[in-house]
Amino acid sequence: MPRTVIIDLSSHREILWAAEETAGAIRADQLIVASGAYERSVPFPGWTLPGVMTAGGAQRLIKTLQVRPGRRALITGTGPLLLVVANQLRAVGTEVVAVLEAGRHPRWPQFLVKARGEWGLLKDAFEYWRGLRRAGIPLRFNHTVFEAHGASAVEAVTYGPVDPATWTPIRSQAEQVEVDLLVVGFGLVPNVELTTLGGCDHRYALELGGWVPERDACMETSIPGLFAVGDGAGIRGAAVASLEGRVAGITAAEHAGLLPRAEADRRRAPFLARLESLLRVRAVLDGMSRIRPGLSELATPGTIVCRCEEVALGEVQMALAAGARDLQAVKLLTRLGMGPCQGRNCAPAMRSYLSHATGRTAAEVGRINPRPPVKPVRLGALARMTRAMPADDPFQATIREALS
Amino acid sequence: MTRASEIVVVGGGVIGCAVAYYAAKRGLRVTLIDQPRRGRATSASAGGLWPLGESIGLGCGVIFYKAQLEQGKVAEAGGPSQLPRAFLDFALQSKALFPTLAGELRETGGLDIELERTSLLFVMYDEADEAFARPLWQNCPCGRSLTEWVTPEELGRTEPAVTRAARGALRFNGDDQLNPYRLADAFRASARTLGAKLLPHTEVRNICVAKGRVIAVETAAQRIPCDAMVNAAGAWAPEIGRMAGIDIPVLPVRGQIVATETLPEVLSACISTTDCYLAQKRHGEIIIGSTTEETGFDVGVTPRALKALTAGAIRAIPFLEQVNVKRAWAGLRPGTPDELPILGSVEGVAGYYNACGHFRTGILNAPLTGVLLSELLSGAPLSFPLEPFLLSRFGAHRDTGASRVGRAR
Numbered sequence: 001m002p003r004t005v006i007i008d009l010s011s012h013r014e015i016l017w018a019a020e021e022t023a024g025a026i027r028a029d030q031l032i033v034a035s036g037a038y039e040r041s042v043p044f045p046g047w048t049l050p051g052v053m054t055a056g057g058a059q060r061l062i063k064t065l066q067v068r069p070g071r072r073a074l075i076t077g078t079g080p081l082l083l084v085v086a087n088q089l090r091a092v093g094t095e096v097v098a099v100l101e102a103g104r105h106p107r108w109p110q111f112l113v114k115a116r117g118e119w120g121l122l123k124d125a126f127e128y129w130r131g132l133r134r135a136g137i138p139l140r141f142n143h144t145v146f147e148a149h150g151a152s153a154v155e156a157v158t159y160g161p162v163d164p165a166t167w168t169p170i171r172s173q174a175e176q177v178e179v180d181l182l183v184v185g186f187g188l189v190p191n192v193e194l195t196t197l198g199g200c201d202h203r204y205a206l207e208l209g210g211w212v213p214e215r216d217a218c219m220e221t222s223i224p225g226l227f228a229v230g231d232g233a234g235i236r237g238a239a240v241a242s243l244e245g246r247v248a249g250i251t252a253a254e255h256a257g258l259l260p261r262a263e264a265d266r267r268r269a270p271f272l273a274r275l276e277s278l279l280r281v282r283a284v285l286d287g288m289s290r291i292r293p294g295l296s297e298l299a300t301p302g303t304i305v306c307r308c309e310e311v312a313l314g315e316v317q318m319a320l321a322a323g324a325r326d327l328q329a330v331k332l333l334t335r336l337g338m339g340p341c342q343g344r345n346c347a348p349a350m351r352s353y354l355s356h357a358t359g360r361t362a363a364e365v366g367r368i369n370p371r372p373p374v375k376p377v378r379l380g381a382l383a384r385m386t387r388a389m390p391a392d393d394p395f396q397a398t399i400r401e402a403l404s
Numbered sequence: 405m406t407r408a409s410e411i412v413v414v415g416g417g418v419i420g421c422a423v424a425y426y427a428a429k430r431g432l433r434v435t436l437i438d439q440p441r442r443g444r445a446t447s448a449s450a451g452g453l454w455p456l457g458e459s460i461g462l463g464c465g466v467i468f469y470k471a472q473l474e475q476g477k478v479a480e481a482g483g484p485s486q487l488p489r490a491f492l493d494f495a496l497q498s499k500a501l502f503p504t505l506a507g508e509l510r511e512t513g514g515l516d517i518e519l520e521r522t523s524l525l526f527v528m529y530d531e532a533d534e535a536f537a538r539p540l541w542q543n544c545p546c547g548r549s550l551t552e553w554v555t556p557e558e559l560g561r562t563e564p565a566v567t568r569a570a571r572g573a574l575r576f577n578g579d580d581q582l583n584p585y586r587l588a589d590a591f592r593a594s595a596r597t598l599g600a601k602l603l604p605h606t607e608v609r610n611i612c613v614a615k616g617r618v619i620a621v622e623t624a625a626q627r628i629p630c631d632a633m634v635n636a637a638g639a640w641a642p643e644i645g646r647m648a649g650i651d652i653p654v655l656p657v658r659g660q661i662v663a664t665e666t667l668p669e670v671l672s673a674c675i676s677t678t679d680c681y682l683a684q685k686r687h688g689e690i691i692i693g694s695t696t697e698e699t700g701f702d703v704g705v706t707p708r709a710l711k712a713l714t715a716g717a718i719r720a721i722p723f724l725e726q727v728n729v730k731r732a733w734a735g736l737r738p739g740t741p742d743e744l745p746i747l748g749s750v751e752g753v754a755g756y757y758n759a760c761g762h763f764r765t766g767i768l769n770a771p772l773t774g775v776l777l778s779e780l781l782s783g784a785p786l787s788f789p790l791e792p793f794l795l796s797r798f799g800a801h802r803d804t805g806a807s808r809v810g811r812a813r
């Protein structure tokens with residue numbers, strides 16, 4: 001069903017879908033959630049200024065809208081995507097003054113040993129790195145943005161080194177550079193709203209981007225018949241995502257009685273073997289760009305931390321002083337996370353901030369519980385809800401197409 | 405009656421926070437223990453303060469009545485039943501406390517409860533609605549002075565967003581609103597300022613009763629000696645009651661509710677129809693409530709309820725069709741068989757006090773509940789008679805192990 005969003009998932013695997021004009025419910029015996037990820041926001045002074053954008057946002061401007069996002073850019077964050085964006089920006093004629101990687105320099109020899117058998121994964125990164133070298137764009141490890149300056153848009157950026165272990169900014173060594181574009185990419189956060197609403201057990205795994213559903217080897221969550229795959233179950237990239245999808249698909253077919261056990265095992269085996277090999281390499285990559293607590297020290301009391309409700313860090317600090325110890329309490333006191341994004345943007349950063357400030361674990365700091373609808377839907381569409389599929393049932397049409 | 409020297413309040417919803425506040429204000433030593441449970445009512449509430457509307461069955465009442473009619477559970481008999489006079493008097497007296505309370509809480513706790521004068525409008529669509537409303541207008545238990553018959557023209561002038569298809573409305577002056585979790589937060593913060601101890605994220609596991617007296621309350625980590633405890637555990641009150649050997653006829657009654665995205669100010673009154681009620685809050689979202697369902701402790705939202713509430717809202721305010729839903733959620737009202745709260749002491753267990761069963765009006769009735777409990781706890785004369793609200797009105801209540809609770813509506 002194209003242009004259709006899932007707005008709720010009950011623990012009996014009933015999904016509620018919505019389109020522009022109508023909505024409906026489907027109960028599935030086997031359900032695979034592949035909801036992907038969203039970009040992680042890291043608040044720092046000036047991050048809401050026009051001219052500061054996410055890596056994904058910059059890519060969209062270039063690739064989809066064919067717009068050059070700025071004349072002179074600084075790129076900051078962590079992970080290989082920064083290199084990709086640097087090359088793309090250069091290709092559309094933006095001058096890239098530097099790429100600031102908060103993580104450490106990869107120790108190539110050690111890394112290459114671990115990557116044995118999975119060169120493909122490294123080849124791309126290496127190509128991008130070479131592109132940077134050729135263009136003379138400096139790549140500075142253990143560096144990050146401190147502040148963006150400007151009256152109505154970015155005019156300059158202060159940045160500097162961070163402590164290699166904690167990523168705590170070392171402000172005494174700050175430098176400034178004039179740019180009109182600051183691209184920020186601190187990685188992705190799994191989109192677990194649907195698995196959460198569906199009642200699946202989750203655990204906090206920093207190296208996978210945050211909260212992730214618990215799964216068995218065949219991608220089934222703690223709710224029987226409900227599978228989670230891809231970035232929505234932990235950030236591990238496109239190759240892993242598609243393998244997980246295959247394993248889940250085969251297993252769902254097996255559960256539905258369409259594949260005998262032995263046949264399902266036979267089909268799953270090569271994908272499971274490949275997954276194991278890929279995950280070994282990912283573990284090293286993920287370790288390098290795992291987000292560190294020192295980033296929480298970038299924001300100052302005046303920094304907006306929740307854009308929807310315009311809550312500043314100072315208000316969160318006041319909530320802490322008033323006894324709040326978890327995200328839910330901060331939410332009720334400050335309205336943080338009460339806006340349309342439901343905390344998608346502010347919660348990951350505020351979780352680290354609260355952990356950092358209170359010494360409590362991410363699990364203790366808790367979560368902002370997602371509420372339906374997890375995607376925007378009009379009242380009119382819900383009011384016209386039908387139990388049945390829409391008349392010109394695109395779902396059936398897709399199935400017919402696939403079968404013909 | 406004597407003054408309690410060490411008090412534990414179990415449950416930190418609006419009721420527990422109100423009790424802690426008024427007790428601390430009287431200089432009592434009080435500890436408030438709360439373990440947040442999914443579906444706790446206070447954070448799910450709409451925040452309507454509708455003593456008149458609620459006592460004659462508007463708000464959730466009329467929606468509930470319609471559902472019962474459809475299921476053939478009640479005979480057509482001229483609308484939802486009215487609650488007893490004692491309820492209206494209680495609610496009116498509680499409502500009257502808010503203006504002063506708002507100032508007190510701002511001063512003591514530094515929080516604004518976002519109290520707004522709004523009035524409540526019962527919007528009529530057809531003859532049946534009019535037939536229900538007319539006698540209420542003519543002989544409302546609150547007297548004629550607080551109600552007002554609104555013609556379609558007047559309605560169009562004062563609430564231009566409301567559908568032109570309406571046949572007018574009945575207005576209840578004095579039915580207002582506030583921000584419900586701010587109210588609980590403000591009570592809690594003020595109680596803390598006044599010396600109350602807070603144990604957040606702590607579950608009460610046991611109540612120690614010796615020789616017919618409460619002597620301590622236990623959590624996983626500690627034993628808190630006390631000579632009085634207050635059961636303010638909302639829909640979970642029966643669990644706490646059982647720990648003290650008392651059978652409490654409270655049942656969770658789920659209410660599903662929808663909030664729109666933030667809108668410019670389009671409603672000045674709160675609206676009640678036979679389909680739903682609507683209230684625009686300080687921050688611009690319109691809250692659309694609510695269902696009344698006995699589905700245990702399930703706090704999911706259902707397609708059926710979303711459809712009914714959104715369709716009802718669009719019928720009342722047509723432009724909402726194009727507006728986005730921001731959020732839908734559900735909360736568990738602590739329901740009782742006769743829809744009245746359960747307050748005060750219980751024969752046979754000294755030092756045990758109820759402050760539960762507030763069903764659909766716990767926000768409205770929190771202040772007077774807090775006042776009364778603080779009076780009981782300090783041995784002061786009561787500012788409202790408690791008899792109609794005592795647990796003993798249900799007859800036998802000592803837990804025999806096999807007794808069944810009554811059915812809440």
Ligand SMILES: Cc1cc2nc3c(=O)[nH]c(=O)nc-3n(C[C@H](O)[C@H](O)[C@H](O)COP(=O)(O)OP(=O)(O)OC[C@H]3O[C@@H](n4cnc5c(N)ncnc54)[C@H](O)[C@@H]3O)c2cc1C
Pocket residue numbers: 004005006007034035036037055056059081084188191194229230231232236237238239241374375
């Ligand atoms: C900017 C960017 C650049 C990247 N570059 C690379 C790269 O160079 N190499 C690499 O290996 N990986 C890269 N990745 C990661 C890669 O894109 C992901 O690992 C991969 O796409 C994961 O696949 P997925 O199917 O799990 O999620 P996605 O591809 O994100 O798909 C999830 C889908 O679910 C939909 N969805 C989510 N919620 C709902 C809902 N409620 N209702 C309906 N639909 C919903 C989304 O709209 C989306 O279409 C990049 C990611 C990003 C964001």
Ligand SMILES: Cc1cc2nc3c(=O)[nH]c(=O)nc-3n(C[C@H](O)[C@H](O)[C@H](O)COP(=O)(O)OP(=O)(O)OC[C@H]3O[C@@H](n4cnc5c(N)ncnc54)[C@H](O)[C@@H]3O)c2cc1C
Pocket residue numbers: 414415416417418419420437438439440441442443444445446447448449450451452453454606607608609636637638639640643644658659660661693694734735736737738759760761762763764765766767768769
């Ligand atoms: C959708 C909806 C709309 C409503 N609208 C209105 C309205 O407009 N106006 C109005 O006046 N009322 C309204 N109500 C009713 C009102 O919300 C309730 O009557 C009121 O919140 C009850 O408060 P409470 O403190 O008794 O319960 P709760 O708010 O549920 O608080 C009970 C607390 O006790 C805690 N607890 C439970 N067990 C334990 C334990 N063992 N140890 C420690 N803590 C424990 C719970 O986690 C919870 O925090 C509405 C209710 C709903 C659901």
